[in-house]
Amino acid sequence: MKKNKVISAEEAIALIRQNDVVTTTGFVQSCIPEALHAALEKRFVETGAPRDLTLIMTAGAGDSKGLGTGRLHHEGLLKRVIAANFGRMPKVAKAAQDNKITGYNLPQGVISQLYRACAAGQPGLFSKVGLHTYVDPRHGGGRVNTVTQDEIVKVVEVDGEEWLFYTATKIDVAFIRGTSADPAGNISFEKEALTLDCLAQAMAARNNGGIVIAQVERIVDDGFLLPKDVRVPGILVDCVVLAEPEMHRMNYGVQHDAALAGQIRVPVAGMKKMPLDARKIIARRAAFELPPNGVVNLGVGAPEGISAVANEEKVTPYITLTTEAGAVGGVLASGSSFGAATNADCVIDQNQMFDFYDGGGLDMTCLGLAECDQHGNVNTSMFGGRLNGCGGFINISQNARCVVFAGTFTVGGLETAIEDGKLRIVTEGRSQKFLPQVEQITFSGSYAQMRSQPVIYVTERCVFQLTDEGLELIEVAPGIDIERDILPHMGFRPIIKQPALMDARLFRDEPMELLADLLNLNLSERVSYDSERNILFVNLEGWHARVKSDIDDLRKVLVGACKKAGQRVNSVVNHDGFRINENLYDDYASMIQYLAANYYATTTRYATSAFLRLKMEEALNRRGLAPHVFERKEDAHAFVDGLDKKIRRASTAIASAA
Incomplete structure (x- = not known):
């Protein structure tokens, strides 16, 4: 028995x-x-x-x-x-x-x-x-x-x-x-x-x-x-x-919730809208990094707000949120229910989820940060005399295809105000997060660079990007002064070249039309053709290539414009403020190679970012393409005009000889 x-x-x-x-x-x-x-x-x-x-x-x-x-x-x-x-x-x-x-x-x-x-x-x-x-x-x-x-x-x-x-x-x-x-x-x-x-x-x-x-x-x-x-x-x-x-109890705050257990599905369209404050600005800016049709993990704290922003902007159907605890899809829970999800597609064992994460299954993660240093190292495990632990942070941050660290610039009493589309620091936080050296390395910036992993650091007042040289300030909120509101509250001076303004939509209490950006619905508006000069102008200013499908979308738009022109064209591409994830440069160069072979007579591009010019030149040289990457728009246009004149003179000479 x-x-x-x-x-x-x-x-x-x-x-x-x-x-x-x-x-x-x-x-x-x-x-x-x-x-x-x-x-x-x-x-x-x-x-x-x-x-x-x-x-x-x-x-x-x-x-x-x-x-x-x-x-x-x-x-x-x-x-x-x-x-x-x-x-x-x-x-x-x-x-x-x-x-x-x-x-x-x-x-x-x-x-x-x-x-x-x-x-x-x-x-x-x-x-x-x-x-x-x-x-x-x-x-x-x-x-x-x-x-x-x-x-x-x-x-x-x-x-x-x-x-x-x-x-x-x-x-x-x-x-x-x-x-x-x-x-x-x-x-x-x-x-x-x-x-x-x-x-x-x-x-x-x-x-x-x-x-x-x-x-x-x-x-x-x-x-x-x-x-x-x-x-x-x-x-x-x-x-x-x-x-x-x-x-x-299901958890310490909930005796039982049938929706979290996957026993029923409940309506979630009425999710409460976040107030426009520092936390929402951070979540909104991080949401611009969401990969369309991608798999995403969100950490606790500021990153949790991305779920609410995605719902408000109606992009939730185009991403799949997951938790390291095993939930796939649905609306991620927070508070005492963190780790679970309402209306999840499925729940798998935790070890299997980490197999997926470790193998590179995550397209993006957004995680919090307690400390960050000039090398891009992040600490969340031991700080302020407290042993907290890493949790799943190391697995997730090391293996996601794109990493966004999100959190307020300072901590402890920080108060901000948003007035007329500008951010104002009312009371500065008592403690700095950006330090000369983190107490413990939970995420290694140098290791991320070795593996060409795209990493950005989003705060309410500015955005940093991890580069070969270290942490670079790439965006500043309107109303924020670098010398007054950023540098005095950091333990090191970041690389500062030509930071752009953070998107003005982040600071308005209305929908941002994020869906159009993520799905590249307005990409065709960035391309125009001058038939008299036979020049195709491509304005990629402020555009972000996050995943390979973004480059595929751009290729379709450019091929369509070239076919409409009916001949090989000379293209001029504006890369000012253009961002491309580190692991996509070769895909971008492949697109240019295809266009050069089939549709372009010549192409030139310009970007004020020396880092972008260098990366672009390296990627194009590897494919045997002449880079023609200039710093100034005028130089790019002069190159095309000069080349066009040479072509016209050659054509005239050939005609005369005939």
């Missing part, structure tokens, strides 16, 4: 031994097996056992005030922690900072994928995630204090490329959570917002000879659960604990 695995929380926790390695599920405030954490805390407080546990977890799982893993702060309960986030268990973080326990802060996706390595009996995980950050053993190896000595991250070389090897830690106990369980321990997740890594965690503990304890909210009879609804089979589960409703 099948064993009935349903027991009390106290009986389940009694199975944990001293020095066990315990892993637990949960993401921020969602899907936390609170009854198991509470029972473990209660047993230790009352009996002093079990002692010296190792805790392994991915994202923070708590309310930052003592719930979730925050319950495990009691001295002697933990001796080691391996986690992506310490911010939601501040007393545990404090113990680590005080050298009372050993600890490692590793990327969330790495820990998530290590569960699978453990399950498969593998010694660890090879990954490029973490290279050139504080996780790299050359920069600390993810150790959070001085008493942590063991090296669990190594640099290795495979076929001439550097990789990090993360050592797997075998798991003795897994806390997982689902909705329903039958007596045999089969677990379904029908009322959960996320599935996270429960299957991998259970398999890792089971295959190591450990125990798996599952918290659920109801027990069903044998045969009730359909095979495809079972996400964790009973063969992996040792104990099932039935939790009281209060200990099995």
